[in-house]
Amino acid sequence: MKTILLIEDNDAIRENTAEILELTGYSVQTAENGKVGVEKALTAKPDLVICDIMMPVLDGYGVLHIFNKNPLLAGVPFIFLTAKTERTDFRKGMELGADDYLTKPFDESELLSAIEGRLNRFQHLNAAPANQGSIPVAPEQLTQFLNDARQKPDLHSLSTDRKVHPVRKKQYLYTEGDEPTRLYFIQAGKVKTVRTNTDGKELITGLYGPGEFFGYLAMLENSEYTDSAITLEDSELVYIPKDDFTQLLIANPDVSHHFIQLLAGRVSERETQLLGMAYNSLRRRVADTLLRLHNQHPDGLIQLSRDDLASVVGTATESLIRTLSEFKQDGLIEQTGTAATGTGIRIIQPEKLRRANW
Numbered sequence: 001m002k003t004i005l006l007i008e009d010n011d012a013i014r015e016n017t018a019e020i021l022e023l024t025g026y027s028v029q030t031a032e033n034g035k036v037g038v039e040k041a042l043t044a045k046p047d048l049v050i051c052d053i054m055m056p057v058l059d060g061y062g063v064l065h066i067f068n069k070n071p072l073l074a075g076v077p078f079i080f081l082t083a084k085t086e087r088t089d090f091r092k093g094m095e096l097g098a099d100d101y102l103t104k105p106f107d108e109s110e111l112l113s114a115i116e117g118r119l120n121r122f123q124h125l126n127a128a129p130a131n132q133g134s135i136p137v138a139p140e141q142l143t144q145f146l147n148d149a150r151q152k153p154d155l156h157s158l159s160t161d162r163k164v165h166p167v168r169k170k171q172y173l174y175t176e177g178d179e180p181t182r183l184y185f186i187q188a189g190k191v192k193t194v195r196t197n198t199d200g201k202e203l204i205t206g207l208y209g210p211g212e213f214f215g216y217l218a219m220l221e222n223s224e225y226t227d228s229a230i231t232l233e234d235s236e237l238v239y240i241p242k243d244d245f246t247q248l249l250i251a252n253p254d255v256s257h258h259f260i261q262l263l264a265g266r267v268s269e270r271e272t273q274l275l276g277m278a279y280n281s282l283r284r285r286v287a288d289t290l291l292r293l294h295n296q297h298p299d300g301l302i303q304l305s306r307d308d309l310a311s312v313v314g315t316a317t318e319s320l321i322r323t324l325s326e327f328k329q330d331g332l333i334e335q336t337g338t339a340a341t342g343t344g345i346r347i348i349q350p351e352k353l354r355r356a357n358w
Contacts, residue, residue, distance in 0.1 A: 015030075180218040182215070193205045215229065300346055
C-alpha cells in the first residue's frame with residue numbers, strides 16, 4: 001500500500017481529501033502545516049507528497065526546498081495543491097522541483113489521475129539497475145558529464161540524487177529576464193527557446209531534444225536569460241544547479257571545452273539564421289530550415305507545428321504554409337496531417353532542395 005503525505009492547513013480540504021485517498025486504497029498521513037509535514041516525512045518516508053503552497057509556519061516552497069536538500073527525502077514525487085493560478089507561481093514551483101500541480105477547487109478524478117500518473121512515472125524511473133545511480137538509462141552525454149563530477153571529491157554532490165523531472169507540454173522553464181539558476185539536460189522530449197518582440201511575435205532561437213543541454217549561455221555570460229524556454233511536448237529534464245556547473249567548469253578543462261564547443265556551434269547557427277533572414281528569399285530560408293531540422297532528426301520526420309516552424313524561419317504562418325505547399329507540388333517534401341496541425345514533414349529530395357537556387 002502506497003503512503004501519501006497530505007500537507008494542508010484548511011481543515012475541511014485536508015479531511016475530505018484524506019477520505020477520498022483512503023477510500024481509494026492509499027495510506028494517508030496528514031499535517032496541518034509544513035513544519036509538521038516535514039517532521040512526519042522524516043519519521044516515515046512517504047511514497048508521494050501533496051502539499052499546499054500558502055500555509056503558516058512553513059509554506060509549500062519551504063517544504064519542497066527541505067525535501068530536495070535532505071538525502072532521505074530527495075526524489076519523493078511532490079504535487080503542489082494551490083488556489084493560485086498565476087504563471088509565475090507555477091514556474092517557481094517547477095524550478096524548485098515540483099512534479100505536478102492541482103489547482104483548487106479540483107475534482108476527485110483530477111486528484112487520483114495526478115497521483116497515479118506521478119507514482120507510475122516514478123516507479124518506471126526507479127526501475128533501472130542500482131549501479132546506474134538515480135538517473136535510469138541516461139544518455140551518453142549526461143553519463144560522461146556526471147562521471148567527470150564523480151572524479152572530483154568536492155563535486156560529488158553533482159552526480160548524486162540527480163532527480164528526473166517530468167514536465168508537461170507547453171510549460172515555461174524560464175522566461176526572458178530571469179536569473180539563471182541551473183543547467184538543463186533533456187532526457188526525453190523537446191524544448192524550444194524563443195524571443196518575443198513588443199508586438200508579441202515569436203522568433204525561435206533554438207530547438208533541443210533528448211541528449212542535449214540548454215540554458216548554459218546565460219550562466220557562462222553571468223547574465224539574465226535573453227529568451228524563454230518552453231516544452232514542446234511532455235518531457236523529462238535533469239536539473240544541474242548553477243554552482244555545481246560552475247565548479248565543474250573550473251575544475252575540469254574537458255568539460256569546459258565541451259561547452260565551449262556547444263556555445264560556438266549555437267553562435268554559428270544563430271549567425272547563419274540571422275544572415276539568411278536578412279538576405280535570403282523566403283523559399284531559400286524555408287529550405288535551409290527544413291534541411292537543418294532534417295539533419296537533426298535521425299528518422300527524417302520533422303514534427304513541429306506550423307506556427308513554431310514559421311517562428312524558426314522568421315515569417316508569417318500563412319507564408320510558410322504557402323511555401324510548403326509549393327515544395328510539396330514540386331515533389332521535394334511530403335506532409336503528414338494538415339496544414340493547421342502540422343504533424344510532420346519529410347524531405348523526399350534533400351539534395352535537390354539543397355542545390356536549388358531561389
